[in-house]
Amino acid sequence: MxxxxxxxxxxxxxxxxxxxxxxxxxxxxxxxxxxxxxxxxxxxxxxxxLPPAAWHAEVRMRTGEWRTPATLVPTRLRGSAPG
Structure with missing residues (x-):
């Protein structure tokens, strides 16, 4: 863990x-x-x-990494689920 x-x-x-x-x-x-x-x-x-501005808002993943929906959504669609 x-x-x-x-x-x-x-x-x-x-x-x-x-x-x-x-x-x-x-x-x-x-x-x-x-x-x-x-x-x-x-x-x-x-x-x-999602409104346009939301695509660039940062959110903290469970791992502590900061991501935006613009980078997170394509990752999720590929089947890789970070954080």
Missing amino acids: GAYRCGDPAVREHGRRAAEIEAGARRPVAELVADVRATAARFEEAVRA
Whole structure:
């Protein structure tokens, strides 16, 4: 876990997320596909709703790295999920 401490909220969140992913993986394929489609639609809606100035606003990732939506969105679309 590197620099994380056991009481670190990021560590607890990572563990909770991993458990939810594992539990969700047992669902029927059609349900998983429907979830992916719904998530993609929400993502597209959120991206389209960003005002121009927001594309250059910096946000801190869980890793402490500062990113902008202009650099984060393409990374997420490639499947690499930093922070």
